[in-house]
Amino acid sequence: MNWKVIIAGKPALKFAKDGVADYEKRLRRFAKLEIVTVRDGSREDVSERLLKASEGCFRIALDERGASWTTMDFVEKVNAWEMRGVKTVALLIGASDGHTEELRKSCDLTLCLGTMTLQHEMALLILMEQIYRVYNIKAGTPYHRV
Template sequence: MNHEIIVAGKPSLKYAKDGTAEYLKRLTRYGKYKLTHIKDGSSEDVSKRLYEASEGTIRVVMDERGATPTTQELVKLYNKWEMRGVKNISFLIGASDGHTQQLRDDADFILSLSALTLMHELALVVLLEQIYRVATIKRGEPYHRD
């Protein structure tokens, strides 16, 4: 499955840049993972750009109001998408004001990394780590421990 993580704005904090680079490097062993930065702006503008950039993919909208699956449940969701023949998936991290209701309504899945609101840079690193964790579980590697 091809993955694209589409984010409004670019990380400016060192830990976020380093963490993003580290997990993208690790993920190269497991498939195609692309990080795309789009121009930040209002919730409406960013949601429109995210929608357009994710055309033709499974859209996973990152939002604190979304589902909070365990890592194993996320693996099962990936397996379900693969069984359906899904080839492309996009994870959408929006503007600081969040996503529009329309984008959430158009999402295939709304994922929350925490009930807490996370700053975009931290959410990006946490998301990449979880995608990496899912990849290692699917490959049968010992990174994840139950």
């Protein structure tokens, strides 16, 4: 199963960019993950670009109003998508004004990383670590301890 993480605007926070690059590298042994950047703009324009860039994918909107999963819930979801033959999971990260209602309705799921509002590059970094954690749990490595 492939991953496509779509985010608006060029990276501005060096530490987040470095962290994301680090997890991208670490994830290579587990899965194919692509980070796609769309142009920033109004909520409507960004949502439209995110939807266009994720056409044909299983879409998940990252949104503080979404469902809260534990990491183990995330592992179970990934297992279920793999069993169902999902080819590409697209994770959609909004810009400063967030997503439109239309985008939320067009997504298969809406996921919350916590109830606080995160800067979008921070949301990307946390998401990358969680995807990495999921694959480590699936592989039984000592990265994840309970």
